[in-house]
Amino acid sequence: MDQFVQAALIGISLGAQYALLALGFTLIFGILGVVNFSHGGFYMLGGYVAYSCVAFLGLPYPLAVLVAVAATAALGWVFELFLLERLVDDHLATLMLTLGLYLVISTGLLTVFGPLSMEFAFPVTGALHMGPIYVPRENLIVLAVCLTAIAALWLVLYRTDLGRGLRALADDRAVAMAQGLRPKLLFPLAFAIATGLAGLTGALVTPILSLSPGVGDPVLATSFLTVILGGLGSLEGAALAAFVVGIVEAFSSVYFGGSIGALVLFVLVLLLLVFRPTGLMGRTVRGA
Amino acid sequence: MTELRVESLAKRFGGLRVFQNIGFTLPEGGLLGVIGPNGAGKTTLINVISGRQMASAGKVVLGGRDITNQPAHAVSRLGLARSFQQTNTFKSVSVNENIARAVRFGGRGAPVGLTRMMDTFGLTPRLHEISDKLPYGLQKMLGLVMAFASAPKIVLLDEPAAGLERAERQNVDTFVQIVRDAGTSVLIVEHDMDLIRRLCPRILVLDAGVLLADGPPAEVLARPDVIAAYLGEAGEA
Numbered sequence: 001m002d003q004f005v006q007a008a009l010i011g012i013s014l015g016a017q018y019a020l021l022a023l024g025f026t027l028i029f030g031i032l033g034v035v036n037f038s039h040g041g042f043y044m045l046g047g048y049v050a051y052s053c054v055a056f057l058g059l060p061y062p063l064a065v066l067v068a069v070a071a072t073a074a075l076g077w078v079f080e081l082f083l084l085e086r087l088v089d090d091h092l093a094t095l096m097l098t099l100g101l102y103l104v105i106s107t108g109l110l111t112v113f114g115p116l117s118m119e120f121a122f123p124v125t126g127a128l129h130m131g132p133i134y135v136p137r138e139n140l141i142v143l144a145v146c147l148t149a150i151a152a153l154w155l156v157l158y159r160t161d162l163g164r165g166l167r168a169l170a171d172d173r174a175v176a177m178a179q180g181l182r183p184k185l186l187f188p189l190a191f192a193i194a195t196g197l198a199g200l201t202g203a204l205v206t207p208i209l210s211l212s213p214g215v216g217d218p219v220l221a222t223s224f225l226t227v228i229l230g231g232l233g234s235l236e237g238a239a240l241a242a243f244v245v246g247i248v249e250a251f252s253s254v255y256f257g258g259s260i261g262a263l264v265l266f267v268l269v270l271l272l273l274v275f276r277p278t279g280l281m282g283r284t285v286r287g288a
Numbered sequence: 289m290t291e292l293r294v295e296s297l298a299k300r301f302g303g304l305r306v307f308q309n310i311g312f313t314l315p316e317g318g319l320l321g322v323i324g325p326n327g328a329g330k331t332t333l334i335n336v337i338s339g340r341q342m343a344s345a346g347k348v349v350l351g352g353r354d355i356t357n358q359p360a361h362a363v364s365r366l367g368l369a370r371s372f373q374q375t376n377t378f379k380s381v382s383v384n385e386n387i388a389r390a391v392r393f394g395g396r397g398a399p400v401g402l403t404r405m406m407d408t409f410g411l412t413p414r415l416h417e418i419s420d421k422l423p424y425g426l427q428k429m430l431g432l433v434m435a436f437a438s439a440p441k442i443v444l445l446d447e448p449a450a451g452l453e454r455a456e457r458q459n460v461d462t463f464v465q466i467v468r469d470a471g472t473s474v475l476i477v478e479h480d481m482d483l484i485r486r487l488c489p490r491i492l493v494l495d496a497g498v499l500l501a502d503g504p505p506a507e508v509l510a511r512p513d514v515i516a517a518y519l520g521e522a523g524e525a
Contacts, residue, residue, distance in 0.1 A: 161392055168389050171378040178338065178376065179393040179438060180364035 002132040007254040008247065013139045015246025016146035020201045021219060022226035022238040023153060024194030030170040030233035031190045032088055037098040038079075039223050040216025041105035042072045042195040046202030047211045048109055051120040061123045065145075065203040072199025073192040080191035085184060102216065110213040122207040142204045149200060150239065153193070157235065166190055170233065229269050231282020241280055244268075290316050290351040290367065290441040292337070292473065297346035299329070299336050306332045307497035310346070314442065314473050319464065321488030321505070322477045325518050328494040330477040331373060334444045337475075338370045339363035350442070365395070367441035373450055376431040379420035383411055383430060386419050387437050394438025401466040405433055408462050425456040432463050442473040449480045457483060485509075493518060 021043065028036045046068040053064035079101060087093040122138040157163035165186055168176040177183065198219075206215060226245050230237030245265060252261035272279065292314040299306040307329035314320050324330050335341040337348050339360040348356045355363055377386050387406070391398045406412045409429040414422065419430055428451060435443050445464075449457045457480065464474055464487055478484050484491060485505050493501040493508060495517040501508045508514055 164389060164392060167381075168378060168393070171380055172376075174340070175372075175376050175378060176393075177360040178340070178364060178370055178372075179390055179434070180361050180395070181393055182359075182361045 011247030011250030015243030019242035024197035026238040038101040040220035041102040042198035043202035044216040046199030047206030050203035068203035073196030076195025077192035231279030237281030293349040321491035324494035369440035384415040390434040390437035396439035399439035
């Protein structure tokens with residue numbers, strides 16, 4: 001039973017991290033119709049910016065996280081406004097552009113920081129013991145920040161005019177434009193929100209896992225898998241699927257061993273695509 | 289004064305001419321019908337005026353301001369709304385959210401007559417239903433309500449009666465009446481000749497991209513060239 005509870009807690013913690021990544025990924029797909037292959041790059045960049053702020057500038061870690069969010073959001077905004085925007089309706093071009101950006105980010109980080117993992121430790125250590133259950137404090141902090149960020153994103157999307165506009169663009173761009181919405185203003189903002197979320201996740205998680213120029217690859221794979229499971233473009237689906245992925249991964253690791261987790265997940269997604277191609281909460285048609 | 293003036297407007301797709309040398313004025317509070325056979329360029333005319341497609345030549349002037357080739361969102365912000373031939377709703381959200389979006393995005397507040405319009409069309413009891421689940425006729429009327437909900441100065445209607453049952457077409461009359469009561473000008477593209485005759489004091493006839501006639505329906509529809517170009521084939525519609 002203790003093992004079960006511990007696996008569930010790990011799963012929820014992982015799920016919250018995946019949710020932040022997947023929400024950003026699906027936000028960009030839903031609103032711009034772009035599959036953002038640079039998403040893992042922004043995760044990595046968030047980690048490196050936070051690391052640099054702490055290691056070179058001596059900033060306290062919470063401030064470094066905020067700087068990482070601002071930097072990744074700003075880069076996302078600039079990238080969308082000056083490059084992606086020009087080709088936003090050309091799916092092949094946006095795929096190449098975002099993949100290219102990922103290569104630029106990862107190669108740039110490799111050139112500047114080298115191939116080895118950085119010594120970047122989470123500032124809080126130790127564990128919380130609840131009877132026989134052991135939960136690392138760092139995981140609890142990351143979980144709390146992720147849940148706060150998800151709640152903040154929900155508030156922005158569902159309780160503000162900006163969010164109403166973003167959702168309208170995702171629902172039907174032509175109708176939204178006929179109603180007076182400006183994609184050229186809202187697309188960069190949506191992209192910046194998504195990349196800022198990836199940067200936040202990177203700044204929070206890389207001190208716990210690892211920080212090296214290759215850590216963006218599995219992040220892209222997990223984000224992609226999560227949003228397909230949830231239904232491309234569906235925010236609710238992405239959040240739900242992220243927790244499913246986190247919990248499946250945690251239970252598979254605890255009960256069957258580490259390498260089985262990925263296998264179970266891919267089988268799950270494969271079955272879902274066969275029986276429900278639109279994902280858990282996906283839509284059949286997307287207006288553009 | 290919010291008058292819509294179209295001067296020598298032309299649209300080409302490469303070597304294909306859709307329409308050319310179209311000119312007319314829609315005065316403030318006016319009502320103008322546009323008819324013509326399929327392929328005459330009516331929908332493209334609405335698309336070009338509303339900024340959805342670029343003009344190849346000519347000018348569109350709204351309230352003295354040149355809006356030629358302004359993007360759709362900018363034209364909408366200036367008070368020109370449009371409906372689409374197909375339903376133009378946000379399909380995955382409720383009726384209420386659709387109307388709320390139109391009002392909020394318009395930025396001019398809800399227009400006088402909006403509640404009456406929703407009541408008349410039977411949308412008020414279905415505010416919380418997802419718009420995609422409504423019967424087609426109601427989806428179509430919701431699209432029209434959304435065009436009006438942004439409190440526009442001018443509304444362009446692209447075949448508002450298309451796909452509606454005969455009884456439902458009466459709602460289009462009511463819609464136009466409420467819109468005009470609010471002081472909004474209307475340009476209506478339509479194939480339903482009874483509706484055009486009932487509503488429009490003035491009509492334009494487009495044929496193969498050329499403005500064939502402009503005047504009162506009784507006069508225009510009696511012209512042999514108009515009958516030959518259009519009414520002969522679609523008079524039974």
